[in-house]
Amino acid sequence: MEKKTVLTKIGIPRAMSYYNNFLFYYGFFKSLGVEVVLSDKTTTATINEGTKYVVSDTCFPIKVYAGHVINLLNKGCDVIFVPSIQSTGYKVNNCSKIRGLPEIIRNIINRPFIMIEPTLDKTENIGLYDFCKNTACQLGITDTKEIKKAMDAGWEMYNSFMEMTKSGISYNEALNNALNGKFVKKSVDIVKPLSVVIMAHGYNLFDERISLNLIKKLEKMGVKVYTSLNISREQQQEALKKLGEIQYWANELELTGCAAHYLLNKKVDGIIALSAFGCGPDSLMVDEISHHCKEKGMPLIHLTIDEHTGEAGFITRIEAFVDMLMRKKRNTLIQNAKPKAKADIINIKKEKILTGSAK
C-alpha cells in the first residue's frame, strides 16, 4: 500500500480566526510535529494587496485575510490553513463570509497551493474533534491517539493564554508568554479616572493596523480599556441572558455578551463599538446594545473602519468621546458630592482628571 505523504509545514494567515484561536492551533500543530509559519503583521501593503483580489463591497477583514494568504505564498509557504467555521453551537452561526472562507480564497487567488480546509459546524454535529481530525488527515496524519493528544496540547496553550488575559495581561503579552511557556497573572487591577469597554471582533481589535491601535490610543489618554478577553465565556453568556437577548451569531458573546457584562455591572463609563464598514452581523449587534445603552444612560460610540479610514478623523472621534465621558463623570461627581467637596471638584482642572491626579 502506498504510504501517504505527511505535510510538515503549515501557513496560518495572521487574520480572522487567528486572533481568537491561534494558541489552540499552535499547540495542536506543534504536538503533531507540524511547523507553523505565520504571515507577517498587517501593514498598508497587506491591505492593498488583499484589496486587489476581493470585490470592493466585501468587508474589510476578508480583504485583509486575502492579503495575508498572498503574504504566505510570497514567503514560499504553499500549504495554508483556511478553516470554514460555520457554527460554534447549535444554530449559533457565523456570517456567510466566515463560513465560506475556503471558497472565497479558492475563487479569488489563482495560484497553486494546498489549502487545509476543515469545517466546524456544531449545528450539523461536526464538532471540534471532527475539525481537528479532518485537519490532521489533510496533512496526512491519521493516528487517533496522536490527534487527541494534539488537541489537549492545543487546549493547554489556549487556556493558559485566556487565564492570563482574564487577569488583565494585554493580548500581546499573554500571547508571547504562552508561546514561551510562561504563565503570569496580574494581581492588581490598575484604576484609572475613566474606563471603557470595546466591543469588537478579535480580528478587528487586536490587529493593530486594522484598529489603528485603538487600545494604545485610549491608554495614552489615561483611559482604562476592557475587552472580551478580560471576562469569561460564562460571564458573557450570563450577561446576554440577563439582558434578554439570545445568541444567534457566533461572535455574539465576544461583542454583545461582553458589552452587556460591563453595561450591567456599571463597571465602565462608556462603550466603544468597533466594526468593519458594511458588516451585517455587527450592525445588528451594535443596534441591540445601543438600545440597551439608551435605556440605561450609558454613552456609546460606534466606530466603523475600512481600508479608507484615516487616522486623523479616527483620533478626533475618540478624543471627543473621551472628553464627553470626562465631563459627564465630573458632573456626576459634582451632583453627588457634599457642598465642600463640590467646590473642590469644580476647581479640579480637566487635565488633572485625565491624568488621574485628581483621585
Ligand code: SF4
Ligand atoms: S462578521 Fe462582519 S466583518 Fe466579520 S467576516 Fe462577517 S461580514 Fe466580515
